[in-house]
Amino acid sequence: MQRRSQQRLQEKEKKLQELKQAVVTLKSSAQAAVEDSERIFTELIRSIEKKRSEVTELIRAQEEAELSRAEELLEQLEQEIADLKRRDTELEQLSHTDDHIQFLQSFQSLFVSSGSEVFSSISVHQHHSFDGVRKSLSDLKERLEEFCKQEFRKISPNVSAVQMISATEPQTSEDFLQYSYPLTPDPNTVNQNLSLYEENRVVTLSGIFQHYSGQRIFDYSY
Template identity: 50%
Template sequence: MAQASSTLDQNQFSCPICLDLLKDPVAINCGHSYCMSCIKSCWDQEDHLGVYSCPQCRQTFIPRPVLNRNTILAEVVEKLKKTGLQAATPADHYAGPGDVECDFCTGRKHKAAKSCLVCLASYCETHLKPHYESPAFKKHKLTDATGRLQDKVCSQHDKPLEVYCRTDQQCICYLCTMDKHRSHDTVSAAAQRVEIQKQMGETQREFQQRIQMREKELQELREAVGSFTSSAQSAVEDSERIFTEMIRSIERRRSEVTKLIRDQEKAAVSQAEGHMERLKQEIDELKRRHSELEQLSHTEDHIHFLQRCQGLPVTPEAGFGPRISVSPRSDFGNLRKVVSELKDQLENVCRKKIAEIHHPVTKDTILPELVPRTRAEFLQWELLFLSPAASWSFTFT
């Protein structure tokens, strides 16, 4: 209870401008209290208008009120200071690197909660209260705190950007619709955002489907590599066993076949690993784009949404390679048959059978030959995979 009372005292005797305990407190005609230096500084900026207002309720005064120190209030504040009940602001309420600062805080700036497109200023929670409480600010346009308020205002008419010109594909103000963009196809920024976000929803679903498809292909490819490696290892072991039973004269041929199998295994696995790496990169990129669209779809700032969505991908297919199909499981069965026959034959037939071995080994692979079906698909492949030294040839259908 003592702590709650302390917080109440701090709020009652804090200056709404500097947010610290009142220094030389004064009460102006509307009843609100400020530090004398704070309200003087505020009214000094209104001298050229000749009309002075309360920063909280916006009540105006003519002429400039005479300020007198509120002795009783000053004594109460001094007692608060002696009891140690200083007004404290949590550290996370102060603006840090990258945060938008409140334009009305003096001294150490607080973090802005909203920006006003009419005032062209940003406000912390305390200085934002008049925009919520005073009828004078009822028509002001508040948006998420931003340090680039000029980007939300028409450079020609100095009015908020609230309209989207479909003809010129840019954000404009209402005066622009009667000027340079007269007779153009225009809608409100909110309406255009709804239309684009509807399209974006379809794109996000396509991204999700593509992610699931690629993840499935990646899993199939992993399983195929494991099966292929196991099959290759089994083929090596079988051939080693058969060749060991043969006479010394065919030892050299055994080494040739073993090397052939290993080379093909290495080439096939290397090819598959390359596609696996590409699939991982595509999945990461698809997830990144999906996340970017997800974050953008939740922003409340229509203008930021429209300006950012211009550079986003329309469909998830752009910049990605073709689908990958995995070949059925291979077990080097033909090789075993040929090697078994070779065991019963003499050296004079070994040279002929080695040529027969080469063909069944090289045709076993994890992935079929990938051939682009269209010119556009070929250009995508060339961009994604081909190095300057590559010399692949393709047939278009």
């Protein structure tokens, strides 16, 4: 019993050292995982912020280019409209003149100055908004959220798999003896059919059981 006690003491001390080392390792590993998580998510956020800035710059650049073209065309169209109004006024005045020579000279001058209308082939697109970009960004958001959900489902089991202590059930008689404890029944409260011996450490069953079979009675004692 002394050797067994010493052996158990050594085993307990070994388990104690193993548990202390496991605690240190667990804390260190958890801190490293947290730092990696912070670093990776920070880099991911920075990457998303960079892409956000790139998309914003792309949209603004396209907006600026299209607005510049539109403003140039607006100025030319306004100039042409002003010229057409002026020619219309002159033609109206010319239509009321009685001097045929002046009419021919003025008409020839107005015909030469009319120029060519370069805007006849220009058409304004009906779909001139960034709705397509907004739709693409919305789809990207949904795909990213779904991807994150799938990856987080993989992370959670890996976190739960980190276990420092695992309980093992006793298998052999020696394993069960580690949990043995001497029991001493109280003779004042023990059942009347039980008999105690050897300082109340041995219990036997004794009593008379009557079994009726016809007219015969059998007594059994154990």
